[in-house]
Amino acid sequence: MSFSVYGSAPWKDTEELECTMVIPEAPNAFSFCFSAPSGAWFDFAPGQFLTLGLPMPHGVEWRTYTISSSPSRHLSLTVTVKAQEGSVASRWMIEHLKPGMRIKAMGPGGVFCLKDAKPRKYLFVSAGSGVTPMMSMATYLWDTGVQPDVVMINCARTPTDLIFRSRLEHMASRTPGLKLQFVVREDDPYRTWTGYKGRFNALMLGLMAPDYLEREIFCCGPDGFMTSVREMLYSLGYDMEHYHQESFHAPAETAAEVPVHDDVVPSDDNMAEVEFVASGKSATCRETDTLLQVAKSSGLNIPSGCTFGVCGTCKVKKTAGDVVMVHNGGISDEDIEEGYVLACCSKPIGKVAIDI
Structure with a gap:
């Protein structure tokens, strides 16, 4: 038979x-x-x-x-x-x-996919239902029968909102090659959460995947989330040739349709100017200098603490211009909407004015 x-x-x-x-x-x-x-x-x-x-x-x-x-x-x-x-x-x-x-x-x-099954070091970063392609990729690597080397980071509003959590935990419990990391914004009521909480940031990335510079990165989630991941990787010196992303909009069917991101990346070759409005001073600098560095070199004191965007001590009001700010949770979205920035991790683009 x-x-x-x-x-x-x-x-x-x-x-x-x-x-x-x-x-x-x-x-x-x-x-x-x-x-x-x-x-x-x-x-x-x-x-x-x-x-x-x-x-x-x-x-x-x-x-x-x-x-x-x-x-x-x-x-x-x-x-x-x-x-x-x-x-x-x-x-x-x-x-x-x-x-x-x-x-x-x-x-x-679609072109957002694993091209082959050759052993590589991967980092999958997702938010919300952006985990769906990562689930396909992780399952495929599991099914090849070769020990994977994958760090998988999934972000959601609450632990209950983590899609595929139980299935992924089962897979990870059967192999040391799949390492799971979850980040949530809020706890579930009456349930203890002992993992990462807050906005996914560079500090978390360094703890979750210390060798991220060596990994092929796939990212999927809301546009704002993916923009923050790209800005984070730029600031950390990651080779973006090894970065791939999908979005919740219509996915690209061919390589020619993959959008070119118009991200502003500070450069040592470009000059900027910072005006300190309340002090009546201004200074020229490179785009890669932080507002905090420029203030100190101009003889001005901005109170600061951690110097990497966590504590929020150096929060100042930006009254004009644009900056690239890659912080680690030390400022709220509401403050950003009102024009505040963290001087320790904000880099000026063109002419910028701050109220000190």
């Missing part, structure tokens, strides 16, 4: 997908598992996406979701969806997409 576990050919997007399971992962987050009715198997690169045709009441809506399952497990394909505020399509999936339903799909596609 014999039977085949695979169909005769890989799945083509001319065939509809059938929903086979719906799995709750976290508040407002569910995994939807699909199979091919013909028995065809799935072929894609870990980290790629699928575009689903959702039969909503007003007509078919096409939405793109990262595949959270691994191509090493060919018989099914899974996307994990979190309904964000104001989301229509994802909310429809959570409320209406059930096992047995068939939907149209296009893909897979």
Whole structure:
């Protein structure tokens, strides 16, 4: 007696997908598992996406979701969806997409993915549902049967919001090559959290992955989160040729569609000017100098403590101009919106005025 576990050919997007399971992962987050009715198997690169045709009441809506399952497990394909505020399509999936339903799909596609299974040192950094491609990549590396070397950092609002936490912890408990690090903004009520808490920052990165300069980094999450990660890596001297990122917007299907980030990176070759408004002084400097350094060299005293953006002692009001500030949690988002910066970790771009 014999039977085949695979169909005769890989799945083509001319065939509809059938929903086979719906799995709750976290508040407002569910995994939807699909199979091919013909028995065809799935072929894609870990980290790629699928575009689903959702039969909503007003007509078919096409939405793109990262595949959270691994191509090493060919018989099914899974996307994990979190309904964000104001989301229509994802909310429809959570409320209406059930096992047995068939939907149209296009893909897979995308360039944010592991290119091969060669042993490398990886760092996966994600926030919220940005963990979905990282889950695919981590599972794929696990399934190769070769000891992985992965540090995986996932950030969320609360411990309950950490998608795939239990599954990842089980994988990490079976191999020393997968190291998990979680960061949350708030505790869950009546439950103790002993891990990292606050805004993910350079200090945390150094503790979580001391050899981050040697690792290939993949990052996925909200735009603001990814911008802060890039700024952090720039300031730490990371070779950005080894940095890759996805976003919650329509993923790039080809290398030509990958957006070029217009990040402002301070340079030793560029000069800047800092005006100290209350003191009536100004000074020229390099973009790589901090406001604190420029103030001290100008004979002015800005109270300071840690000098790396934690304590908040050197908070000053910026009244004009732009700075690049890479802090470690010593200033609130509300203060930043009001124009405050930390002098110890703020570098002037062009002409800047501060109220001292």
